[in-house]
Amino acid sequence: EAQVTQNPRYLITVTGKKLTVTCSQNMNHEYMSWYRQDPGLGLRQIYYSMNVEVTDKGDVPEGYKVSRKEKRNFPLILESPSPNQTSLYFCASSLSINAGNTIYFGEGSWLTVV
Amino acid sequence: DAKTTQPPSMDCAEGRAANLPCNHSTISGNEYVYWYRQIHSQGPQYIIHGLKNNETNEMASLIITEDRKSSTLILPHATLRDTAVYYCIVRPRNTGNQFYFGTGTSLTVIP
Numbered sequence: 001e002a003q004v005t006q007n008p009r010y011l012i013t014v015t016g017k018k019l020t021v022t023c024s025q026n027m028n029h030e031y032m033s034w035y036r037q038d039p040g041l042g043l044r045q046i047y048y049s050m051n052v053e054v055t056d057k058g059d060v061p062e063g064y065k066v067s068r069k070e071k072r073n074f075p076l077i078l079e080s081p082s083p084n085q086t087s088l089y090f091c092a093s094s095l096s097i098n099a100g101n102t103i104y105f106g107e108g109s110w111l112t113v114v
Numbered sequence: 115d116a117k118t119t120q121p122p123s124m125d126c127a128e129g130r131a132a133n134l135p136c137n138h139s140t141i142s143g144n145e146y147v148y149w150y151r152q153i154h155s156q157g158p159q160y161i162i163h164g165l166k167n168n169e170t171n172e173m174a175s176l177i178i179t180e181d182r183k184s185s186t187l188i189l190p191h192a193t194l195r196d197t198a199v200y201y202c203i204v205r206p207r208n209t210g211n212q213f214y215f216g217t218g219t220s221l222t223v224i225p
């Protein structure tokens with residue numbers, strides 16, 4: 001089954017404690033992306049990746065890092081989480097960004113930073 | 115500097131057609147219009163997309179105006195399970211490879 005898998009789905013952590021949210025897709029997609037969703041602000045893009053070893057900033061990259069060492073994985077790293085990073089996070093993937101390709105989303109990761 | 119403009123909310127009677135509008139006046143010629151929906155806080159679900167021609171699938175129809183500056187998503191027979199936030203997305207000109215979600219339209223299907 002084609003899917004985008006995120007882990008963990010729910011996490012409560014403390015300020016400053018490094019954490020990683022993993023994202024994996026099984027569709028051999030080139031394009032992957034991370035979004036955060038906050039009330040009243042819709043979905044905002046954090047980082048995206050066009051292919052292995054190619055990443056770029058989205059609208060709200062501050063406080064986040066990503067890596068794309070393998071095609072299927074695109075982890076989101078919070079080196080020193082702060083309470084303003086409490087949010088619902090979505091990973092997404094697509095065959096490519098340059099055509100009318102469907103974007104597939106994961107089920108989301110609820111992150112609370114206290 | 116909105117990329118798409120949608121009404122914040124709409125109601126629709128169960129069984130009737132739901133018509134959700136979207137303005138995207140800065141869309142360029144090779145950019146697609148996508149529609150997604152999000153039920154509660156689940157992952158956004160793909161509905162349909164199009165470039166110039168009207169499109170139809172098992173979920174919905176997409177009507178794109180001839181000048182491509184606006185589109186309408188049509189759910190032909192809305193059910194209670196169609197209650198969700200609907201997002202119209204385009205890939206804007208001169209902004210690389212990002213996809214922008216607006217704040218969407220919250221559709222409530224009323225029994």
